[in-house]
Amino acid sequence: MVVLRRLGGFATRAALWVPACRLVLERAFSLHKGHSVKDMETTFQLVRNIIPPLTTKKHKGQDGRIGIIGGCQEYTGAPYFAAISALKVGADLTHVFCTKEAAPVIKSYSPELIVHPVLDSATAVRDVETWLPRLHTLVVGPGLGRDDALLQNVKGILEKSKAKGVPLVVDADGLWLIAQQPSLIQGYPKAVLTPNYMEFSRLYEAVLRDPVDSNDHHGAVLRLSQALGNLTIVQKGERDVISDGEQVLVCSQEGSSRRCGGQGDLLSGSLGVLVHWALLAGSEKTNGLNPLLVAAFGACALTRQCNKQAFQKSGRSTTTTDMIAEVGPAFKKLFET
Ligand SMILES: NC(=O)C1=CN([C@@H]2O[C@H](COP(=O)(O)OP(=O)(O)OC[C@H]3O[C@@H](n4cnc5c(N)ncnc54)[C@H](OP(=O)(O)O)[C@@H]3O)[C@@H](O)[C@H]2O)[C@@H](O)CC1
Numbered sequence: 001m002v003v004l005r006r007l008g009g010f011a012t013r014a015a016l017w018v019p020a021c022r023l024v025l026e027r028a029f030s031l032h033k034g035h036s037v038k039d040m041e042t043t044f045q046l047v048r049n050i051i052p053p054l055t056t057k058k059h060k061g062q063d064g065r066i067g068i069i070g071g072c073q074e075y076t077g078a079p080y081f082a083a084i085s086a087l088k089v090g091a092d093l094t095h096v097f098c099t100k101e102a103a104p105v106i107k108s109y110s111p112e113l114i115v116h117p118v119l120d121s122a123t124a125v126r127d128v129e130t131w132l133p134r135l136h137t138l139v140v141g142p143g144l145g146r147d148d149a150l151l152q153n154v155k156g157i158l159e160k161s162k163a164k165g166v167p168l169v170v171d172a173d174g175l176w177l178i179a180q181q182p183s184l185i186q187g188y189p190k191a192v193l194t195p196n197y198m199e200f201s202r203l204y205e206a207v208l209r210d211p212v213d214s215n216d217h218h219g220a221v222l223r224l225s226q227a228l229g230n231l232t233i234v235q236k237g238e239r240d241v242i243s244d245g246e247q248v249l250v251c252s253q254e255g256s257s258r259r260c261g262g263q264g265d266l267l268s269g270s271l272g273v274l275v276h277w278a279l280l281a282g283s284e285k286t287n288g289l290n291p292l293l294v295a296a297f298g299a300c301a302l303t304r305q306c307n308k309q310a311f312q313k314s315g316r317s318t319t320t321t322d323m324i325a326e327v328g329p330a331f332k333k334l335f336e337t
């Protein structure tokens with residue numbers, strides 16, 4: 001099984017526990033080829049269990065209506081990547097809430113996205129709030145930027161989303177905001193954070209007031225999750241480390257050495273859909289494992305597989321657009337064969 005159960009309930013105990021268990025963890029995951037295939041396969045099966053069947057009995061929207069909060073003057077690619085990835089994974093509708101200036105640009109990338117030019121308006125919070133009851137997950141941050149007025153609106157949107165119990169994936173500049181004010185997300189059980197290297201360090205230092213121990217990734221993710229009230233955290237990197245403060249999963253699905261920008265956006269958009277599916281399926285379908293951990297593992301594995309397949313075709317010229325073209329085939333290969 002690719003899961004470690006934590007023995008103690010507090011950060012101090014976990015700190016002692018993690019080094020002792022790391023050997024077990026690493027043996028259980030993919031560092032040792034003998035164990036990797038079987039153990040990864042166990043988690044893949046849990047991901048397969050949460051995927052809703054395609055039937056003729058469903059109506060449009062049931063398999064996912066995903067909102068993306070992001071898109072500003074500088075960044076229009078990131079919210080597009082997240083939204084189109086959510087559709088390609090299997091969501092029925094995606095809504096991008098961005099600034100007025102960014103909206104026509106994002107619309108022009110794809111007719112498949114619904115784009116709301118509201119994020120910099122005086123009524124932004126109310127405008128997004130009216131959509132919240134119809135959204136299954138909100139992905140907050142891709143291409144959001146760090147403008148104070150915009151972030152102030154996003155604070156309001158986070159508060160309204162929590163009050164309505166909307167699941168949240170927080171990425172990119174959404175994590176910048178959380179690092180300024182961790183209480184915005186602390187203790188909200190339906191949140192998943194997806195920091196890259198920099199975002200993780202920033203958040204860790206803001207919350208734990210300590211530099212990250214770069215020799216102890218698993219312990220660091222576990223401790224940050226606990227300090228934030230057991231939020232699910234995905235630390236992206238050479239291997240993705242995922243924890244809800246109780247358990248640690250590692251995803252080391254083969255990707256490639258190509259590190260073009262936008263891969264994290266593909267991950268957060270995909271995760272938006274998988275979070276919806278996982279929460280709908282519940283823990284009976286995940287053998288008691290936190291459904292958000294299963295969703296996170298699925299999104300990481302999928303992103304890395306897209307990276308691998310795109311790289312096989314395009315090599316050094318691989319971009320995130322090439323990876324998005326692989327979402328369908330990669331999903332099928334990992335979860336439907
Ligand atoms: N096409 C688009 O529209 C895209 C838009 N995007 C959007 O951009 C916004 C900002 O996001 P972000 O990720 O660039 O910001 P941030 O957290 O400051 O990190 C950047 C700094 O971290 C460093 N660094 C990174 N990894 C590291 C490592 N492993 N180890 C060490 N250092 C590392 C690296 O430092 P450097 O090497 O440059 O010194 C880099 O300068 C956000 O809205 C996002 O969504 C992107 O989604 C891409 C596609």
Ligand SMILES: Nc1ncnc2c1ncn2[C@@H]1O[C@H](COP(=O)(O)OP(=O)(O)OP(=O)(O)O)[C@@H](O)[C@H]1O
Nearest residue numbers: 196236237238240255261262263264265267303304
């Ligand atoms: N060194 C690595 N080797 C293999 N895969 C990696 C490596 N670093 C990151 N990844 C994978 O790339 C994906 C995106 O992670 P990354 O750290 O690039 O996010 P990001 O910086 O937020 O991306 P973005 O440019 O979209 O903002 C994840 O699926 C992660 O597993």
Ligand SMILES: [Mg+2]
Nearest residue numbers: 172196264265
């Ligand atoms: Mg990113």
